[in-house]
Amino acid sequence: MQKYRHLLFDLDGTLADPSEGITKCIAYALEYFGIKTDNLDTLRSWIGPPIKDSLMQIYHFDEAQANLGVEKYRERFTDIGIYENRLFDGVQELLERLKDEGYSIYLATSKPTVFAQRIVEHFKIDTYFDFIGGAGLDDSRPTKGHVIQHVMEETNLSDPSQALMIGDRKYDIIGGQAFHMDTTGLLHGFGSRAELQSAGATYIFDNLAELKKELLFLNSF
The missing domain is CATH 3.40.50.1000 (HAD superfamily/HAD-like)
Incomplete structure (x- = not known):
């Protein structure tokens, strides 16, 4: 080096x-769209890239849906998920x-x-x-x-x-x-x-x- x-x-x-906070907030956002998460560990791979990109790539959301998903994610993250870290x-x-x-x-x-x-x-x-x-x-x-x-x-x-x-x-x-x-x-x-x-x-x-x-x-x- x-x-x-x-x-x-x-x-x-x-x-x-931040795995606890991020995975719980992703699950919260997905639930809004009727997508249930049985195991939060399955969402660990979402940590790192932008949430919007993951929504579009994994669930094939269009841009409007992905933007709404990010809004729902931040709804929980802003005051709760941010400190589950x-x-x-x-x-x-x-x-x-x-x-x-x-x-x-x-x-x-x-x-x-x-x-x-x-x-x-x-x-x-x-x-x-x-x-x-x-x-x-x-x-x-x-x-x-x-x-x-x-x-x-x-x-x-x-x-x-x-x-x-x-x-x-x-x-x-x-x-x-x-x-x-x-x-x-x-x-x-x-x-x-x-x-x-x-x-x-x-x-x-x-x-x-x-x-x-x-x-x-x-x-x-």
């Missing part, structure tokens, strides 16, 4: 496990140490910025981020690539060779590659090793502890 200056972190499945072990210590080591740290999530901001504030990790970038409630920045572009533009990050995109799904890897960034896949989230390898992740680690060890080792030179 080479040395980097800028670290872009995904949120869901990378820094936090937990940080992975060691996240605060990781961010604090990386900040002390001089890294610039950005959040790049497909979750709307307004929700991402509330989540990191809830967990008291907001101060570690130089910028929090997410999707727009108005369907702007619909892909991870759009979010990464937004982060780069807002932070004047002009040299992607100095940046590392860190996530747990292929969308994080593909998004980083679109801007010629190296990418890291984490296996403690919702993507498999096969998914991350197939997407072309530059590095793959089992968890944040392994990533932390490598980044601190590189920064010691």
Whole structure:
């Protein structure tokens, strides 16, 4: 692994496990359309990509139906599902140490910025981020690539060779590659090793502890 200056972190499945809240909110939205979910675990694969895309791809919703589905999802998520969430072990210590080591740290999530901001504030990790970038409630920045572009533009990050995109799904890897960034896949989230390898992740680690060890080792030179 080479040395980097800028670290872009995904949120869901990378820094936090939102599976309870997201799956319950998806089930709530699907129920509105008469679709019953017997096992919430079957919805775990929805975590990562935009909900609208999943509704259109899995249930073949048209755009109007998908937009309504997102509205129903947010109806429960805004005040309930957003807090059915937990940080992975060691996240605060990781961010604090990386900040002390001089890294610039950005959040790049497909979750709307307004929700991402509330989540990191809830967990008291907001101060570690130089910028929090997410999707727009108005369907702007619909892909991870759009979010990464937004982060780069807002932070004047002009040299992607100095940046590392860190996530747990292929969308994080593909998004980083679109801007010629190296990418890291984490296996403690919702993507498999096969998914991350197939997407072309530059590095793959089992968890944040392994990533932390490598980044601190590189920064010691």
